[in-house]
Amino acid sequence: MYKILIADKLSQKGIDLINSTEGFEAVVKTGISEEELSSIIGDYDGLIVRSATQLTEKVLENPGRLKGVARAGVGVDNINIPEATRKGVLVMNTPGGNTLSAAEHTMALMLSLSRNVVPACVKMKSGGWDRKLYVGNQLNNKVLGVIGLGRIGMAVIRMAAGFNMKIVGYDPFSIPTQAENFGVEITDSLEEIYKKADFITMHIPRNKNTENLISKEQLEMMKPTARIVNCARGGIINENDLYDALENNVIAGAALDVYNEEPPENRRFENLDNCLVTPHLGASTEEAQIGVALEAAEVLMDSIKGGPIKNAINAPAVSESAPKIIKSYSELARKVGRLMNVLKAGRIKKVVLEYRGTIANEDVTPLKTSFSIGLLQPNFDVQVNIVNAGFLARERGISIDEVKNEDCTNFSSCFTAKVSTEIGNYSVTGTLFDDNIMKIVSINGYETEFTPAGLIMLALYRDRPGVIGSIGTACGKYDINIGTMSVGRKDGKAMMALSLDQNLGKEAQGALDEVDSVEKYTVCDFD
Numbered sequence: 001m002y003k004i005l006i007a008d009k010l011s012q013k014g015i016d017l018i019n020s021t022e023g024f025e026a027v028v029k030t031g032i033s034e035e036e037l038s039s040i041i042g043d044y045d046g047l048i049v050r051s052a053t054q055l056t057e058k059v060l061e062n063p064g065r066l067k068g069v070a071r072a073g074v075g076v077d078n079i080n081i082p083e084a085t086r087k088g089v090l091v092m093n094t095p096g097g098n099t100l101s102a103a104e105h106t107m108a109l110m111l112s113l114s115r116n117v118v119p120a121c122v123k124m125k126s127g128g129w130d131r132k133l134y135v136g137n138q139l140n141n142k143v144l145g146v147i148g149l150g151r152i153g154m155a156v157i158r159m160a161a162g163f164n165m166k167i168v169g170y171d172p173f174s175i176p177t178q179a180e181n182f183g184v185e186i187t188d189s190l191e192e193i194y195k196k197a198d199f200i201t202m203h204i205p206r207n208k209n210t211e212n213l214i215s216k217e218q219l220e221m222m223k224p225t226a227r228i229v230n231c232a233r234g235g236i237i238n239e240n241d242l243y244d245a246l247e248n249n250v251i252a253g254a255a256l257d258v259y260n261e262e263p264p265e266n267r268r269f270e271n272l273d274n275c276l277v278t279p280h281l282g283a284s285t286e287e288a289q290i291g292v293a294l295e296a297a298e299v300l301m302d303s304i305k306g307g308p309i310k311n312a313i314n315a316p317a318v319s320e321s322a323p324k325i326i327k328s329y330s331e332l333a334r335k336v337g338r339l340m341n342v343l344k345a346g347r348i349k350k351v352v353l354e355y356r357g358t359i360a361n362e363d364v365t366p367l368k369t370s371f372s373i374g375l376l377q378p379n380f381d382v383q384v385n386i387v388n389a390g391f392l393a394r395e396r397g398i399s400i401d402e403v404k405n406e407d408c409t410n411f412s413s414c415f416t417a418k419v420s421t422e423i424g425n426y427s428v429t430g431t432l433f434d435d436n437i438m439k440i441v442s443i444n445g446y447e448t449e450f451t452p453a454g455l456i457m458l459a460l461y462r463d464r465p466g467v468i469g470s471i472g473t474a475c476g477k478y479d480i481n482i483g484t485m486s487v488g489r490k491d492g493k494a495m496m497a498l499s500l501d502q503n504l505g506k507e508a509q510g511a512l513d514e515v516d517s518v519e520k521y522t523v524c525d526f527d
């Protein structure tokens, strides 16, 4: 039974989906401390969080059986991604599920702020009636500066265009083509936005580049009538500087949904008349919560079952639609990596992967990852997987180059790994017969032909009469049954590949050591 921990408030529909899926069980424990979470996390196969739970380095220290974390939402700034990657824990999110809710909340904040909806309501509910004090401004014809033209930024633009706002957009990485359809003026200068805009809204992740993006200097560039909305992340606007700017009427107002610290210990913004606050409600609609809960449960369960990986933050996904040939070659690449691990001696300096034949026309990214998993796993305590394979290789200074060539002499496709170490050069080539039967066809230039499964013994010897018989006798003497045999010859030497029913014990190894002409032998366990 796979156990999934739900650590934040999640729609019941997501919990029900997990409990109604065979082999899965959901355990809900919300609001637990960092200590408690770090002590229990390793008992679960999967974890679902929203923004409240902090997955710190400490929490991820002993991930035990944890395979994946699904963030039921977009922002993953509460998850230590490098640490999750290092520990081989897959992190996924549910982009798109709360886009409209966050965009609508942004519009709600913008409208409420410009029409004084909240203070007017509070006043009236306390018996007042003041029509002069709460005169506001229209959105019509006002300049809206949108920082970040991703899903939410673009949804806000579509809505704001309906209010006939003039939109100026900034995004250093992506300019969606639809931006033009809504008459968005694209700028590459944030300063232009600060100086020109009547309303400013941001829809960007919080990271090292965006922290304190708007501080005193930027606030002072804005019009005194400007209003700013933060429905993205606390800390993108420097809170101290914003507080001072609002208190001193440097700008006209601000609406905040998100804070540096949540819930904020210092509640000072609540005391400012020109500041509207909501407690991180951007994604809090029934519709969004059902959507993200179901999607988080689905992507997490799929990944745990070894199915397709979707919405991965820290892993190149083998897309569901990847051609069958790539899925099959991916498995072969892992076996080639496994074989290379036992074949090579010394520290790896360089790896070159060659994709020949028809696979050269495909996206071969999964093959590189799978090869790295096969090559590295035997040397690691942590589980090497699609998440951390590339990271671990890079961390050990292993550079992996790739070569594609449509020509392939003997097969429709083949995959070759060449490894250079401080001691020597090694190569293994594999192919698929009939597109699904895996075969290793060459090792260090020796032709061979065996299926990479179970135990395979490779023996290199001087090519002279009687050696094959002696090796067979040495195995037979200690009850080691040989299944298949293949021999390749080159330059007076031969490489024998034998499939064995049992591994070599000490006595069998001793007998093989006695066989004259055998230079070396090794056993690879492919299972």
Ligand SMILES: NC(=O)C1=CN([C@@H]2O[C@H](COP(=O)(O)OP(=O)(O)OC[C@H]3O[C@@H](n4cnc5c(N)ncnc54)[C@H](O)[C@@H]3O)[C@@H](O)[C@H]2O)C=CC1
Pocket: 073, 074, 075, 076, 095, 096, 098, 099, 102, 147, 148, 149, 150, 151, 152, 153, 170, 171, 172, 173, 174, 203, 204, 205, 206, 209, 210, 231, 232, 233, 257, 258, 280, 281, 282, 283, 284
């Ligand atoms: N208040 C709430 O409840 C919610 C808040 N969010 C926040 O909104 C953010 C945006 O969400 P989506 O639009 O779905 O993400 P997205 O990934 O679709 O869009 C983010 C955009 O920001 C741009 N960007 C990144 N760094 C930038 C920078 N320095 N300057 C300008 N643009 C930059 C990217 O190029 C991308 O186009 C999330 O990261 C999350 O923090 C998301 C959902 C709900």
Ligand SMILES: O=C(O)C(=O)COP(=O)(O)O
Pocket: 050, 051, 052, 072, 073, 074, 075, 076, 098, 280, 282, 283, 284
């Ligand atoms: O999806 C996001 O990035 C959000 O900020 C929503 O956060 P929440 O799931 O409501 O804690």
